[in-house]
Amino acid sequence: MLSIKNLHASIGDKEILKGINLEVKAGEIHAIMGPNGAGKSTLSAVIAGNDTYEVTKGEILLENEDISELAPEERAHKGVFLSFQYPVEIPGVSVTNFMRTAINETRKANGQPEMPANEMLKVIREKSELLEIDRKFLSRSLNEGFSGGEKKRNEIFQMAMLEPKLAILDETDSGLDIDALRIVANGVNKLKSDKNAIIVITHYQRLLDYIVPDFVHVLYNGKIVKSGGKELAYELEEKGYDWIKQEQEA
Ligand SMILES: Nc1ncnc2c1ncn2[C@@H]1O[C@H](COP(=O)(O)OP(=O)(O)OP(=O)(O)O)[C@@H](O)[C@H]1O
Numbered sequence: 026m027l028s029i030k031n032l033h034a035s036i037g038d039k040e041i042l043k044g045i046n047l048e049v050k051a052g053e054i055h056a057i058m059g060p061n062g063a064g065k066s067t068l069s070a071v072i073a074g075n076d077t078y079e080v081t082k083g084e085i086l087l088e089n090e091d092i093s094e095l096a097p098e099e100r101a102h103k104g105v106f107l108s109f110q111y112p113v114e115i116p117g118v119s120v121t122n123f124m125r126t127a128i129n130e131t132r133k134a135n136g137q138p139e140m141p142a143n144e145m146l147k148v149i150r151e152k153s154e155l156l157e158i159d160r161k162f163l164s165r166s167l168n169e170g171f172s173g174g175e176k177k178r179n180e181i182f183q184m185a186m187l188e189p190k191l192a193i194l195d196e197t198d199s200g201l202d203i204d205a206l207r208i209v210a211n212g213v214n215k216l217k218s219d220k221n222a223i224i225v226i227t228h229y230q231r232l233l234d235y236i237v238p239d240f241v242h243v244l245y246n247g248k249i250v251k252s253g254g255k256e257l258a259y260e261l262e263e264k265g266y267d268w269i270k271q272e273q274e275a
């Protein structure tokens with residue numbers, strides 16, 4: 026699904042990603058952990074095609090196609106979805122209208138006709154029920170005045186609607202109360218299939234009790250310095266990042 030090879034990325038003359046290698050297969054969930062400023066959000070932004078960052082070396086393959094030169098919307102049309110650590114507000118555009126536009130743009134880019142209105146309503150109903158989203162919520166302006174948890178839940182709703190091949194969730198857990206965390210995690214688990222892959226960025230092991238990863242990676246100073254199974258998250262929680270730091274400096 027996703028294959029990242031020796032990826033380097035900079036902003037100005039500051040190198041942030043310093044040789045990332047990552048293989049994510051269809052059907053897998055990968056968790057990326059690591060201290061503040063390690064480059065986790067940068068990695069997700071670079072995969073999604075944010076041009077603030079310059080890729081100076083390496084490649085990003087999505088289903089064997091190099092997507093590193095494509096515009097963000099082209100990547101989205103190919104099935105890359107990124108949920109942001111800090112979602113933007115779009116006043117005057119309702120949640121429903123935003124979704125309708127996003128879905129139809131993707132269909133258009135892939136040579137499909139627009140989704141008929143009744144089908145759209147049906148899908149919106151199904152997915153909002155799956156994520157226990159109140160109907161009233163759907164007519165509100167996108168992210169405007171949404172609480173932190175509502176923004177996060179809405180992003181998972183977008184993911185549910187768009188059915189991406191590769192979803193990257195950047196700190197989807199931050200700001201969610203216990204119930205919302207469970208709902209969001211259940212939603213993600215239900216959306217998981219053998220045809221898609223999910224990358225979850227988180228600081229807390231807790232989320233990984235709900236969304237069980239196949240692999241856990243530690244990003245430290247622009248590199249993946251450790252990979253393992255679910256147990257690596259527990260080890261990190263217990264030992265903290267000093268452990269990684271000491272290993273790196275040794
Ligand atoms: N637009 C930018 N301009 C300047 N520096 C940036 C920019 N984006 C990222 N950086 C720097 O790159 C480094 C990595 O940032 P990034 O946001 O990727 O970290 P992170 O691992 O997501 O951290 P956190 O856990 O705090 O979310 C930081 O030192 C950050 O200051």
Ligand SMILES: [Mg+2]
Pocket residue numbers: 065066067110195
């Ligand atoms: Mg971040």
